Amino acid sequence: xxxxxxxxxxxxxxxxxxxxxxxxxxxxxxxxxxxxxxxxxxxxxxxxxxxxxxxxxxxxxxxxxxxxxxxxxxxxxxxxxxxxxxxxxxxxxxxxxxxxxxxxxxxxxxxxxxxxxxxxxxxxxxxxxxxxxxxxxxxxxxxxxxxxxxxxxxxxxxxxxxxxxxxxxxxxxxxxxxxxxxxxxxxxxxxxxxxxxxxxxxxxxxxxxxxxxxxxxxxxxxxxxxxxxxxxxxxxxxxxxxxxxxxxxxxxxxxxxxxxxxxxxxxxxxxxxxxxxxxxxxxxxxxxxxxxxxxxxxxxxxxxxxxxxxxxxxxxxxxxxxxxxxxxxxxx
Numbered sequence: 001x002x003x004x005x006x007x008x009x010x011x012x013x014x015x016x017x018x019x020x021x022x023x024x025x026x027x028x029x030x031x032x033x034x035x036x037x038x039x040x041x042x043x044x045x046x047x048x049x050x051x052x053x054x055x056x057x058x059x060x061x062x063x064x065x066x067x068x069x070x071x072x073x074x075x076x077x078x079x080x081x082x083x084x085x086x087x088x089x090x091x092x093x094x095x096x097x098x099x100x101x102x103x104x105x106x107x108x109x110x111x112x113x114x115x116x117x118x119x120x121x122x123x124x125x126x127x128x129x130x131x132x133x134x135x136x137x138x139x140x141x142x143x144x145x146x147x148x149x150x151x152x153x154x155x156x157x158x159x160x161x162x163x164x165x166x167x168x169x170x171x172x173x174x175x176x177x178x179x180x181x182x183x184x185x186x187x188x189x190x191x192x193x194x195x196x197x198x199x200x201x202x203x204x205x206x207x208x209x210x211x212x213x214x215x216x217x218x219x220x221x222x223x224x225x226x227x228x229x230x231x232x233x234x235x236x237x238x239x240x241x242x243x244x245x246x247x248x249x250x251x252x253x254x255x256x257x258x259x260x261x262x263x264x265x266x267x268x269x270x271x272x273x274x275x276x277x278x279x280x281x282x283x284x285x286x287x288x289x290x291x292x293x294x295x296x297x298x299x300x301x302x303x304x305x306x307x308x309x310x311x312x313x314x315x316x317x318x319x320x321x322x323x324x325x326x327x328x329x330x331x332x
Contacts, residue, residue, distance in 0.1 A: 001026075001028070003028070003072060003076060004071075005031050005076050006033070006075065007080060008029070008033055009031055009040055009044055009054075010039045010078060011038070011183040015217040018044070019218060019222065029053075030053045030068065034058040035056060038082075041054070058097075059102075060096060060097065066111065069111075069112050072114065073115065074114060074116070074117070076119065077116060078119045079097065079101060080155075081148065082148060087151070088272060094151040097151075102159070109169075110166050113169075115170070118173075119224065120175075122177075122240070122278050123148070123149035123152065124142050124152050125140045125143060126142075126143030126145055127278060130276055132277070137281045142157075146273055159172055164234075169233050170234070171231045171233060172235075172237070175220050176241070179216060179217065181312070185316050185319050185323050188212075190309060192254050193258070193305070193309045196260060197309065202265050204247060209246055209276070210274055210277065211246045212244070212277075213240050213241075213242070213279050214244075214298055216295035219239075222293075223237070223239035223282075226289045226291040237282075237285045239285060241296065242280075242293075257302065258306060269332050
């Protein structure tokens, strides 16, 4: 199998590359990445060059993506602009990458009759009330809240339209919030962990009541591989590990695991349109494909993540000052 992974030098994409590298040693992996601020070739350093090749290009580049798709058997499409705060400040990169870029991939898939798995987010469904017992399912109506989530919703709809109108071979997954190694320090968990490692306080949006359904990125990777190998064409599968925690709980866990008290916690201005609660019902994936998460203990997974950032400070320190300067401008 020759697999093309778009966004394979980013956080979730590079973790998938590492997972696949170990799980399917007879597959050849081609990483396709534009290496924007969130992509880092160091994320895939050390992998055997005879098994992993790299293409430095943007998915909006029609000729480049066409040539890459032509040379592979299957595409797993991770490449995306994905940070809500950035989308509120500058929406265009999200429209360009997530919508136009996905269109370019779909046209190449159609032209060359390849298989596609499209990786998306639970944020396309909007949010749930804190006291609502419901969870997102593949049948939940779309109700995106931000330029980021609306651009991902649009990309999902494009994939479904190309399946129905042109008969391409594709599946979709919508996943809950990922955590783990190689995540940019602009994201919630690595930002707080690296704040403490830098001698700074944690920055909690508002009261911290917002609930996220956390999943370790390795579990996300195993779910994508299960869909790729056993999923039904045209279907959508939700990937989640029953990891609901509100932000205040997560911040307090970070403080406890890193040996700090409440004086290290600072409340800052909330984000506009901040979704209240995400929750994934992954029963379809579990029942149809036999998938189960490995990291069912969030505390253990969080400790492993803290350990990774503690041991890899040279990886994240070049990102830190610029990231915090941006947040300071926003008062967050």
